[in-house]
Amino acid sequence: MVNSISPLDDMVFMAAFLDTLIPPSEGDDLPGAGTLGLAPQVVTAITSNDRIASAVSAALEVIQEQATDYAALDLDQRVAIVGSVAEDHPMLISSVIPPLYFAYYQHPTVLMGLGLPTRPPFPGGYSIDETDPDLLDLLSAKASS
Amino acid sequence: MSDDAVGVLIIGAGASGGAFAWSIADAGMSVLCLEQGPWMKQSDYPTNNLDWESRAATEFSPNPNIRNRESDYPVNGIGTPIKPLMFNAVGGSTILWAAHFPRLTPRDFRVRTDDGVADDWPIDYETLEPFFALNDQMMGVSGLAGDPAYPYHEPPLPPIPFGATGNVVARGFEKLGWHWWPSDSAIISRDYNDREACINLGPCTSGCSHGAKASTDITYWPIAERKGVELRTGCRVREITIGEDGMADGVLYYDADGVLQEQKAEIVVLASNGIGTPRLLLNSASERYPDGLANSSGLVGKNLMFHPYAQIRGVFDEPLFGRGPLGCSIWSHEFYKTDRSRGFVRGYSYEISRGLGPAGEALYGNGIGRIPWGPGHHEAWSEIYNHTAGMVGITEDLPDEANTVTLDPDLTDSNGIPAPKITYELSENSHRMLAHAEERGQEALRAAGATDTHSLHVMEQAGWHLMGTARMGSDPKTSVVNGWGRAHDVKNLFIIDGSIFVTSGGVNPTSTIQALALYVADSIKKNIGNLFD
Numbered sequence A: 001m002v003n004s005i006s007p008l009d010d011m012v013f014m015a016a017f018l019d020t021l022i023p024p025s026e027g028d029d030l031p032g033a034g035t036l037g038l039a040p041q042v043v044t045a046i047t048s049n050d051r052i053a054s055a056v057s058a059a060l061e062v063i064q065e066q067a068t069d070y071a072a073l074d075l076d077q078r079v080a081i082v083g084s085v086a087e088d089h090p091m092l093i094s095s096v097i098p099p100l101y102f103a104y105y106q107h108p109t110v111l112m113g114l115g116l117p118t119r120p121p122f123p124g125g126y127s128i129d130e131t132d133p134d135l136l137d138l139l140s141a142k143a144s145s
Numbered sequence B: 001m002s003d004d005a006v007g008v009l010i011i012g013a014g015a016s017g018g019a020f021a022w023s024i025a026d027a028g029m030s031v032l033c034l035e036q037g038p039w040m041k042q043s044d045y046p047t048n049n050l051d052w053e054s055r056a057a058t059e060f061s062p063n064p065n066i067r068n069r070e071s072d073y074p075v076n077g078i079g080t081p082i083k084p085l086m087f088n089a090v091g092g093s094t095i096l097w098a099a100h101f102p103r104l105t106p107r108d109f110r111v112r113t114d115d116g117v118a119d120d121w122p123i124d125y126e127t128l129e130p131f132f133a134l135n136d137q138m139m140g141v142s143g144l145a146g147d148p149a150y151p152y153h154e155p156p157l158p159p160i161p162f163g164a165t166g167n168v169v170a171r172g173f174e175k176l177g178w179h180w181w182p183s184d185s186a187i188i189s190r191d192y193n194d195r196e197a198c199i200n201l202g203p204c205t206s207g208c209s210h211g212a213k214a215s216t217d218i219t220y221w222p223i224a225e226r227k228g229v230e231l232r233t234g235c236r237v238r239e240i241t242i243g244e245d246g247m248a249d250g251v252l253y254y255d256a257d258g259v260l261q262e263q264k265a266e267i268v269v270l271a272s273n274g275i276g277t278p279r280l281l282l283n284s285a286s287e288r289y290p291d292g293l294a295n296s297s298g299l300v301g302k303n304l305m306f307h308p309y310a311q312i313r314g315v316f317d318e319p320l321f322g323r324g325p326l327g328c329s330i331w332s333h334e335f336y337k338t339d340r341s342r343g344f345v346r347g348y349s350y351e352i353s354r355g356l357g358p359a360g361e362a363l364y365g366n367g368i369g370r371i372p373w374g375p376g377h378h379e380a381w382s383e384i385y386n387h388t389a390g391m392v393g394i395t396e397d398l399p400d401e402a403n404t405v406t407l408d409p410d411l412t413d414s415n416g417i418p419a420p421k422i423t424y425e426l427s428e429n430s431h432r433m434l435a436h437a438e439e440r441g442q443e444a445l446r447a448a449g450a451t452d453t454h455s456l457h458v459m460e461q462a463g464w465h466l467m468g469t470a471r472m473g474s475d476p477k478t479s480v481v482n483g484w485g486r487a488h489d490v491k492n493l494f495i496i497d498g499s500i501f502v503t504s505g506g507v508n509p510t511s512t513i514q515a516l517a518l519y520v521a522d523s524i525k526k527n528i529g530n531l532f533d
């Protein structure tokens, strides 16, 4: 059966696709990107550019043709299909990865799972290592006057 | 002149416009600056939000064609290996800059004399020295006196801490016996002039939410306005108008409501950057000046220089907490001077860059094939995040008349003004220099302990230095402005931005752009009695 809605509008399919690109971590500290609910955000970014949207959509349609119930497959099977489709459709990965990585690595759940602060850089800022005093000593020997 | 004529009209409120306005305010003339962009709010910058990395890549992208704000004009850079970058607002491109603050070196002003290529400047380092120093005070510069690559100068503030990244890479340079030194940075390492010291937010290049990074909207402009300079925002200049005597007599500009206005002036000063300035001069063609204003030499828009950047990064076993001012840590001039045995003329500097944010590192790791999609993604990410250090090789771009800013025949901005078109190719000399920078940079990172190194021959989104398109010189046949920024053809027209650079050096240009702007303002003040002779 041919799917009547565009793959970019099929959120169950998109969630499975994103879970393939970023699966859950082994210890389950980090959820898969689709399970995290990132599909709408990633689709919005993709569809903001017509050229990218049509290239990605065409590639996703091929995936759907190859596996009518893609979401029901296990991770290895989904990876194998995406890998083989991406060989003929290089824009599939290169166009989805940037908005996906931004969405994933800015999500509070992911930041928490990574042990990173779940706050923006400002106003807290960060502390950094002080300059190694031995290096400063070396410089004072070299300084011009 | 109409009744509302001003004494000095500046076009552009960026790095050069801000410095110039502050200085010329003392000349006793009325001063007006027209700026197409708005005032920015620190609370709008990406680092106020959790999604700072994606906002930095979109609405705060340094590429005006990606950012596409109302205040931006499109730039046709199709086919160029380096894309032009800028920001259009009060503060200009200093809103987004990394704030590296090297000066050109004394030898950079005499390239033909030393190396037989390009041209010498009509002025020298010594002439600019007092203006470099004054500008360092005004912007708030952190650094360490005594860099042997420069004549002695004392930055007003101590250096920005190297951080783990700087410490590690400095040890690598030491092992190889190479020159290195803490960067001069226009970021305050201590509280200074009502501004609070840097708190290491990280990505300086999407605007500093804390105000520790100098941008002229928070350094020069507040004082210039207190001195009486009027700054009108949302005003885009279409062309400079000419009186019957052939002198500039003002401008036509679109105000914030898109209504065409006329503004008369006794002196017109262009501070619109190395692309905006030639664009405006070419858009000011008239019956009297059919090839564009101040263009009897035919050099307006020619000799565009960018500084091709090589990028080198390494992955380290040890953790390197990479925050802190993105670009400002240490630099090296090891390969700055000509050594023809290397296969190229002139040279380059290295600047160390700290690590990226979680998404940036994921994208970087993916780009170099270290972070796969699918199984293994998370393990690979944790090997990269907080484990990278990098550097850029900033190569001297020699002037070439074939590299140009012209007017695009079709593309216009939102006011219908013809947009600039860039034609630019890398020279063989640049390719060789970039390859050298890649190779030796990887060597330095390996000496510092990197287990895996990668390089990019030339960074594409890196046309942040815009120079050479209205060059200085003593001879009106081979230059657009004289040694103090006055157009040879139009004696009440001055240019003070990066357009007037004769050569690019191999370091970031803004310290020198601003020193030149202060020098031109000073020259105008000193010559006020016979300015147009």
Ligand SMILES: Cc1cc2nc3c(=O)[nH]c(=O)nc-3n(C[C@H](O)[C@H](O)[C@H](O)COP(=O)(O)OP(=O)(O)OC[C@H]3O[C@@H](n4cnc5c(N)ncnc54)[C@H](O)[C@@H]3O)c2cc1C
Pocket (backbone or CB within 6 Å): B011, B012, B013, B014, B015, B016, B017, B034, B035, B036, B037, B062, B085, B086, B087, B088, B089, B090, B091, B092, B093, B094, B096, B097, B098, B099, B100, B101, B102, B205, B235, B236, B237, B238, B271, B272, B273, B274, B276, B277, B280, B327, B464, B465, B466, B496, B497, B498, B499, B508, B509, B510, B511, B513
């Ligand atoms: C991401 C990034 C990083 C950078 N990092 C560094 C760095 O670390 N060190 C360094 O030295 N340099 C750096 N630069 C470059 C630096 O910002 C520029 O060299 C400097 O700002 C140029 O100053 P300017 O006065 O020539 O032009 P700008 O600062 O670009 O200002 C020009 C102004 O003119 C206005 N304008 C243009 N046309 C018109 C018109 N027709 N009407 C009205 N207004 C107009 C613009 O809106 C703009 O505000 C960086 C730039 C970018 C984008």
